[in-house]
Amino acid sequence: MATVQPSLFTQCADIATWTENVAGSADADGSVHPSTAVLSTGTNLLDHARPETSDGLAAAVSALAQPTDVADLYNGAMDQLSAACASTGLGDGFEKIGAAATPSPTPSSPEHYTLSVTGSGSANVVWTTADGSQQHDVTLPWTTTIPDDGTAYYSIVLAGTSTSGSAATIGCSISEDGTTFATNTSSGAYSTVSCSK
Incomplete structure (x- = not known):
């Protein structure tokens, strides 16, 4: 084996x-x-x-x-x-x-991914990491932070779908400690946007 x-x-x-x-x-x-x-x-x-x-x-x-x-x-x-x-x-x-022997280095603070969905109104937001998926109905703009321990997240997929029937623009972004890895926007009624890292 x-x-x-x-x-x-x-x-x-x-x-x-x-x-x-x-x-x-x-x-x-x-x-x-x-x-x-x-x-x-x-x-x-x-x-x-x-x-x-x-x-x-x-x-x-x-x-x-x-x-x-x-x-x-x-x-x-x-x-x-x-x-x-x-x-x-x-x-x-x-x-x-x-x-x-030398003293152990002080561990650095963990880095974090910031997931954001922009727009107005509300949206259904889903994100997936190696640890699984989460889904929430949220009011826009919306942001959450998840830890990056260096091993758990092989990729992150973030998707938002506007729940508003009116023409609107919805956007998403994934960043880590100030560095943006992915952004995207979409316009229209019930528009969907996705970002991945």
Whole structure:
């Protein structure tokens, strides 16, 4: 049976969590006393490793099994993983152990998508993400914000249908933290507009 690989972002986030657990089992001198669960998690991550992370994970798991020089070997593996995960924004989130340990970075605030439907009167608004669909009858103009955790939304589809029988213009837009990805307008009685990202 084929193994499904997680997205690079998901794997890097899982590795960052695992490295926090490893660092929590380390003494200041770099000696490590990981629990069986921590070791098992590392092996599981390695079993499902993406090509970008497999070498760094193999080095990290191997380092934890060494009787000496654990910190140097493990921290070298963290450097490899940092480079592999740099494109996800998680490249600095890997805990090192011993003298080379550095404090964890403060997590940045999550980004958000802003979904907007413009016009006057009312509309039936539907939006769909990887997490499912939502539908609402709303008064225009209408705006909502949904979080972007970097993994959940592979695409967003926003549609609005004017419930007014009179000729009107209805518009939609999808933006993230001030950057607009999609806009569209439509005119006429009961007009429909859609935007997608």
